[in-house]
Amino acid sequence: MPQLPAPDYPADVRARLEADAREVIARYPDSRSALLPLLHLVQSEEGHVTRTGIRLCAELLGLTTAEVTAVATFYTMYRRKPGGDYQVGVCTNTLCAVLGGDAIFDDLKRHLGVGNGGTTDDGKITLEHIECNAACDFAPVVMVNWEFFDNQTVESARRLVDDLREGRTVEPTRGAPLCTYKETARILAGFPDRRPGAVEASGGAGPASLAGLRLAKGEAGPARVGPPRGAPPHDERPPEHLSSHDAPQKTSASDPDHPSGPVTEEGEG
Numbered sequence: 001m002p003q004l005p006a007p008d009y010p011a012d013v014r015a016r017l018e019a020d021a022r023e024v025i026a027r028y029p030d031s032r033s034a035l036l037p038l039l040h041l042v043q044s045e046e047g048h049v050t051r052t053g054i055r056l057c058a059e060l061l062g063l064t065t066a067e068v069t070a071v072a073t074f075y076t077m078y079r080r081k082p083g084g085d086y087q088v089g090v091c092t093n094t095l096c097a098v099l100g101g102d103a104i105f106d107d108l109k110r111h112l113g114v115g116n117g118g119t120t121d122d123g124k125i126t127l128e129h130i131e132c133n134a135a136c137d138f139a140p141v142v143m144v145n146w147e148f149f150d151n152q153t154v155e156s157a158r159r160l161v162d163d164l165r166e167g168r169t170v171e172p173t174r175g176a177p178l179c180t181y182k183e184t185a186r187i188l189a190g191f192p193d194r195r196p197g198a199v200e201a202s203g204g205a206g207p208a209s210l211a212g213l214r215l216a217k218g219e220a221g222p223a224r225v226g227p228p229r230g231a232p233p234h235d236e237r238p239p240e241h242l243s244s245h246d247a248p249q250k251t252s253a254s255d256p257d258h259p260s261g262p263v264t265e266e267g268e269g
Contacts, residue, residue: 006051006065014056017045021060024190031061035071037189039078044185048079077188083126084119085180086164089143090157091133101140104157105129111158124165126181137208138173145184147172150206174206 008014020041025034035057042053049072051065058065072078090105091097108127112120119126133141138150142157149160150173163170170178176198179187187193 006055009045009052009056013045017041017056018060020189020191021056025060027190032063035061035063035068036075039068039072039075040185040189043078044182044189046082047182047185048082079126082119083181084124085182086124086144086178087126087128087146087181088161088164089128089130089133091131091135091139091141091143092129093132095136096133096140099139100153104140104142104152104154107154108157108161112161120165122165125161135209138206144170144172144178145181146188147175147178149173 009017021034021038024037024041025031028034038057038060039049039053042056043049045053054065054068054072057063058068061068073080088108090101090108092101092105105127109115112118112125112127114120114125114127117126117128130143133143133148135141135148135150138148140152142149142152142160144160144164149157152160160170172178176193177195179193179195179198193199
């Protein structure tokens with residue numbers, strides 16, 4: 001059955017959100033460009049993008065609710081259902097996965113009793129896997145409300161979620177102090193973080209990320225730098241490998257004393 005039009009916000013909430021939205025829209029020469037931050041703004045009100053929030057965005061930007069919905073359902077940072085105060089994202093992309101991300105994610109699912117995208121009964125934690133946190137040099141990485149917790153283990157990740165559920169203070173490895181998901185959404189909408197010291201604490205990339213930049217600038221560093229590709233060190237000739245793939249082990253192509261015979265269709269010599 002088709003749904004009835006979404007209800008409006010209470011008058012005071014509508015007035016407050018509309019004033020904030022007008023401030024956001026004024027930043028752009030084309031009002032439609034304000035859609036992404038406006039979706040964060042309405043998400044900061046209820047913790048997810050509701051039909052009422054979609055209606056507000058559509059009305060203020062002169063769009064249809066279908067157009068707004070298409071954007072809200074495309075980007076994974078917009079929730080379409082209620083979630084927890086803390087979004088715990090575990091990177092399960094290749095490097096994080098093989099270094100422990102898969103094990104962390106599987107353990108947290110069991111420990112919290114939720115699946116991917118699930119929220120704990122106390123409303124504190126929403127758990128999800130993330131394809132990439134763009135922090136491979138600190139793998140495996142967990143993010144809480146988009147703040148980094150680097151070099152995690154199964155044990156440290158479990159302590160992290162337990163501390164969040166108990167209301168204990170946790171410190172990100174890099175970035176500003178944690179705030180709730182709703183507060184994070186308002187910051188992502190483009191409004192300043194008013195917490196004392198939060199902006200100063202946000203910092204930047206960690207030392208591992210900046211190692212290559214330091215070397216490119218010619219700065220001395222502890223890293224050992226090898227010769228350029230293709231240039232043997234100290235004018236030494238590299239050992240010759242006749243195999244086309246530079247195989248370190250003997251193959252039929254590089255070891256004439258052990259040629260391979262004809263191979264049958266079953267793979268038997």
